[in-house]
Amino acid sequence: LIKGGGGALLREKIVAAASARMIVIADRSKMVETLGRFPLPIEVNPFGLRATEIAVAAAAGRLGLSGPVTLRMTGSQPFVTDGGHFILDASFGRIPDTRALSNALHAIPGVVEHGLFIGLASAAIIAGDGVQTVHAARKPGSSTEHDVA
Template structure:
């Protein structure tokens, strides 16, 4: 099986947990996009669900494919969230948020009764850390926040640079408008 087919199979396994009338958190990333495509096929054949997307990119794909959407303010309690991961270790500890929707992903997950994380084998690692740990921060007080993050990491015995993700010459901005 190629990488895309593995993502499709992971998405199909998650879709088996979706029932009629469910309120779904719909995650971000390439595997979550495969879930959206499969979900859209079920919606086209009569499945009734409402989705709350965790990113603008996911929202656009859902609209394009006909998956009904809501906001978390309109639908504050969700039955299930299906989302991807950047890395997963053998204990199922994971890193998420590298796509720029970290805060939204966490808020949607917290509003859900259950969460299914879908990932193909390329996301499995022996030890977390191959992928940088994303931390979404408010633009206000950026330097003070950077110092606080460095101090907290040092207290935990962690090392490595705290860096601001860039897009060209500009700081990367998340869907929530943060760095």
Template sequence: MDAAEGKRRAAAAALAEVQAGMRLGIGTGSTAEAFIHLLAVRVRDEGLRVVGVPTSERTAALCRDLGVPLTTLDELPELDLTIDGADEIDGALRLVKGGGGALLREKIVAASSARMIVIADGSKTVEALGAFPLPIEINPFGAVATRLQIEKAASRLGLNGPLALRRRDDRPFVTDGGHHILDASFGRIPDPEALSASLHAVPGVVEHGLFIGMATAAVIARGEDIEVRGAL
């Protein structure tokens, strides 16, 4: 089974948790897009009544194209459920997210939700976070100074590795919020909580891709099997 089919199967399993009348946070990325396509079928063919808050302009555009009703977090500041993908998942349901560049909005939406279900194929599971470069969203103002402060903060925790400014079409990648992203190749992160606190203490850091204590469950496709971690 290829990764795309694994994502679709995980998305289908999570979709079973969506009930009529729910206020949904809808994630960003290829796995979330698999969920959106399946959700749209239920909306169209079954008349499922839901309303979604998208975590990116990309997600919003796809939902509109497929007929999934949308609103904003200002209109619905409290959500029932967020369904989103992840770049890494460890055994404690700690995540690395942000490969798609939407980590700030993804974290805001997840924090506004009563539950967060992560959907993924088995390749996203790890014993320790850090194999996937950690996205760190920064303000463009003072970017060099912010980068140096991030390096110092990481070094105090014994973490070293290159920080690469994410680029697209030979220009710095710009998030929906107008920020830049540094992808930090720290390697294995022994203490994600300590790194999270240290990054938040750097003034130029807008947000980072460590999602700790946010996911309530993960639905992971492993071959023909579906593994559930946490409580759905």
């Protein structure tokens, strides 16, 4: 699951981790079989931004991922999260090993949090054409996880 596109990903993850159950509600257009269709938001400290951006790209490269890592902007200014941080949008394409990427990103000084919500959702309700489908969460470590952004 990738979340946090709206810039509240740190707070969303804190709430999700503290909750007994997390149920994701989305429409069918947000579903993919493998993560990477949507950019991965990475919340970063403004101090050392360029060094953090370089470290994120290097960590992704070590995992065989590539693609632009761009600072999210609002007009001519960096977008600022609820926590006063910046967002890097990482367009790596297909992300086959979400856990490895999560661990690599968490090891980078300057990365506050990222939008990979691994093992936090207990169910997903997907709406489309008036039909709702409930999906039980996949077990952690599953080779295929859904991306609901």
